[in-house]
Amino acid sequence: MVVLDGASDRPEGGQKTPLEAATTPNLDALGRRGTLGSMYTVGKGIAPESDAGVFSLLGYDPLQIHLSRGVVESIGAGVDFHEGDLALRAGFATVDGDKLVDRRAGRNLSTEEARELALAVNNEVRLKNGTRFHFQATVGHRAVVVFRANSDKFSSEISNFDPAYVRTGQISIAQPGAPQYDIPKCDPLDESPAAVKSAALVNEFGFKTRHALDSHPVNLQRRKQGKKPANFVLMRDAGTSKPRVQSFLEKWGFKAAMIADLPAELGIGRLLGMEVREISSGTSLDDYRKRAELVLRLAGEYDFVYVHLKGPDEPGHDGLYDLKKQRIEEIDGGFFAHLRMAAKLQRTVLCVTCDHSTPWRDKGHSDDPVPVLVAGGSLEPNGSGRFTETSSDSGHFERLERGSLLLPRLKQIAA
Numbered sequence: 001m002v003v004l005d006g007a008s009d010r011p012e013g014g015q016k017t018p019l020e021a022a023t024t025p026n027l028d029a030l031g032r033r034g035t036l037g038s039m040y041t042v043g044k045g046i047a048p049e050s051d052a053g054v055f056s057l058l059g060y061d062p063l064q065i066h067l068s069r070g071v072v073e074s075i076g077a078g079v080d081f082h083e084g085d086l087a088l089r090a091g092f093a094t095v096d097g098d099k100l101v102d103r104r105a106g107r108n109l110s111t112e113e114a115r116e117l118a119l120a121v122n123n124e125v126r127l128k129n130g131t132r133f134h135f136q137a138t139v140g141h142r143a144v145v146v147f148r149a150n151s152d153k154f155s156s157e158i159s160n161f162d163p164a165y166v167r168t169g170q171i172s173i174a175q176p177g178a179p180q181y182d183i184p185k186c187d188p189l190d191e192s193p194a195a196v197k198s199a200a201l202v203n204e205f206g207f208k209t210r211h212a213l214d215s216h217p218v219n220l221q222r223r224k225q226g227k228k229p230a231n232f233v234l235m236r237d238a239g240t241s242k243p244r245v246q247s248f249l250e251k252w253g254f255k256a257a258m259i260a261d262l263p264a265e266l267g268i269g270r271l272l273g274m275e276v277r278e279i280s281s282g283t284s285l286d287d288y289r290k291r292a293e294l295v296l297r298l299a300g301e302y303d304f305v306y307v308h309l310k311g312p313d314e315p316g317h318d319g320l321y322d323l324k325k326q327r328i329e330e331i332d333g334g335f336f337a338h339l340r341m342a343a344k345l346q347r348t349v350l351c352v353t354c355d356h357s358t359p360w361r362d363k364g365h366s367d368d369p370v371p372v373l374v375a376g377g378s379l380e381p382n383g384s385g386r387f388t389e390t391s392s393d394s395g396h397f398e399r400l401e402r403g404s405l406l407l408p409r410l411k412q413i414a415a
Helices: 027-030 050-057 069-076 110-126 191-211 217-225 248-252 262-273 286-300 313-317 321-339 343-347 389-393 403-415
Strands: 002-004 034-039 086-094 099-102 135-138 140-146 163-168 169-175 232-239 256-260 275-278 304-309 350-353 370-375
Touching: 002 086, 002 321, 027 321, 027 350, 027 370, 034 389, 034 403, 050 069, 050 262, 050 403, 069 140, 069 232, 069 262, 086 191, 110 135, 110 140, 110 191, 110 217, 135 248, 140 191, 140 232, 163 232, 191 232, 248 256, 256 262, 256 286, 262 275, 275 286, 286 304, 286 321, 286 343, 313 321, 350 403, 370 389, 370 403
Parallel strands: 002 304, 002 350, 256 275, 256 304
Antiparallel strands: 034 370, 086 099, 086 140, 086 232, 135 140, 163 169, 350 370
């Protein structure tokens, strides 16, 4: 299963989507060997976060599981998490006065800069009641924070300290992009003392990080360079326990491997007991070729191999049409060019899809359906067209109402 993160878009206004406009001869060739369909990755009307999308693609219903992305990303980042701790996905952002002006600090914060800033947060921020925490930068602007359990209990029933994602039931729903927001506030979602305490703790930490970060040398230098300072920390998707799910082997009977580069996917793989291969991020043809080579090696050892390719999602979030198109072409020229020539692929069921749509006009995740390409196994190829939103609507593979139905269907095709 090859997942092109956020590659899907929304056809509108007579303009081709980045998938339609991209030159993808290798993916096109694979399309001629299979058949196309589409699906809602979590469900119709739901604009999912990546973790919900990935869980769904792996055959788990995220609407029935408290995913606790904060916990999952902590596991993916290698941060110690113990039952009862409070973990949240975090990210460096830019605030000016009482406004949140950039949720990703310009998306040009290097991992090295982030690590320096995280060190300052860990060394300088002191919380009431002596609550201990560990704040860890991961990749670029991304981070995780784990508040250590003490005599008082924490609760995950708190709102997100991030206005772009709203807690709805067990998952967070992406909201339409906006140029700026009011500075967020975390609220308890029930009246329990634990929820009240946890929300207050998140607010306290968020505002104290601003004092530690605003005049940090890294941010002084960024301002001199005309870059946005990373002077605030957003947090979302709180969790106090690991999601309770069957392992992938127990649920599907497949010995499985995952290839990814970000904590969300890595954490999901580890949580499900998959063999996790972390590979450094990069979007060059050589980076993608190395991923394809690793996929083919693992395909000889494992029943199921999942590979997550992040490239197209970020330019979708940034509203960069041409760059999103370029990222898709890089994947085609590096990853699929190598994959399509492999003899091993002739004996393998291949599925190409997306974990969600990230329309470049919206600058955020949407509830639009995503394309699905399936080739191999008992499925008869029909040369149904290119891997695009429009072609998938008229493809011969069925429209799936939720992504958790995909893996059972692939298992049936592979039998």
